[in-house]
Amino acid sequence: MFRSHGAERRTVERFSAAQQVDIVDGTCPQVARLHGMAERASDAGEQLVVVGDRDHPEVRGIVSRASEAIVISSTAEARSVILPEKCCVIAQTTCGRDRFDSIRRILTDRYPGIEVTDTLCREVEARRLALRDLAPCVDAILVVGDRSSSNCRRLFVEARKTGLPSWLVEGPEELPDEIERFVTVGITAGASTPPEVIDAVESAVRGVENRSR
Ligand code: SF4
Numbered sequence: 001m002f003r004s005h006g007a008e009r010r011t012v013e014r015f016s017a018a019q020q021v022d023i024v025d026g027t028c029p030q031v032a033r034l035h036g037m038a039e040r041a042s043d044a045g046e047q048l049v050v051v052g053d054r055d056h057p058e059v060r061g062i063v064s065r066a067s068e069a070i071v072i073s074s075t076a077e078a079r080s081v082i083l084p085e086k087c088c089v090i091a092q093t094t095c096g097r098d099r100f101d102s103i104r105r106i107l108t109d110r111y112p113g114i115e116v117t118d119t120l121c122r123e124v125e126a127r128r129l130a131l132r133d134l135a136p137c138v139d140a141i142l143v144v145g146d147r148s149s150s151n152c153r154r155l156f157v158e159a160r161k162t163g164l165p166s167w168l169v170e171g172p173e174e175l176p177d178e179i180e181r182f183v184t185v186g187i188t189a190g191a192s193t194p195p196e197v198i199d200a201v202e203s204a205v206r207g208v209e210n211r212s213r
Contacts, residue, residue: 004028004192006035006061030093031058034119038065041088049083051103052092056150059092075099078106087114093121094150096157097128123191124151128158131188135162138186140179143168144201145190152190159188171197172204180208 002012006027015021027035041048048066052059053073063069072078089107091100097120104116135141141159145152147168159166164186167176179185185205189198 001025002027003057004031005056005058006031008061008064010064028093030119030121031061034058034062034090034093035065037088037090037117037119038062038069042066042068044086044088046086046088047084049081049087049089050092051089051100052095053150056092056094058094062090062092072103072107075102075106078103079110081107083107083111083114085113087111089114089116090119091117092150093119094124094154095120096154097125121151121191124154127155127188127191131155131158131162131186134186134188135159135164138164138184139182140164140184141166141186141188142175142179142201142205143188143190144170144198145193146170149190149192151192155188155190169201172200175201175204175208179205 001024003026015023038048042065048063048069050059050062050069050071052071054071059071063071070081070083072081100118100120107114107116131141141162141164143152143156143159143166145155145168147153147170152168156166156168165178165182169175187198187202187205
């Protein structure tokens, strides 16, 4: 099974050529679109540039679709990278809004003609904006999701930026004891968190006796 991050091209080719293998392709459509962009850029002789984490499986999968690629992970790298005239700049879907915007600004300042396509995940972006609306209405925030998930960790960073007490929990069993101190708790979840896990956390929070009442 190819998971949502997508697989590297050689992995797809290896299993596609294998006998007696059933392939389930769970590649997220937004990631598959990036694979297509990388292939087209490579075919057109453009330099593929990916803004993101070079060791992230999604980035490895994108990079594998181009004959060569440059990965930019930080603003420091954006300030020093040397790019050719013809570039296709895209981003890891979970790169993070602040980091992507900062790197984009530096690249477009240094290379005014460069074309940068915003390929951040729409689901992640919607959650980030919803969290901003939620924060003024609650006393604390729970982010539900897998700690190894890039989009969950970034959402947790956004939650902490609000200044409210915030926790990243993988399930109801991880509810912090302090939660009973708060009257109103906001719950959000990463794009990859199964709905039943979110529901279980919500039920557990509703069952907490609030001691501040
Ligand atoms: S974070 Fe968004 S783009 Fe990335 S795999 Fe999940 S839904 Fe797809």
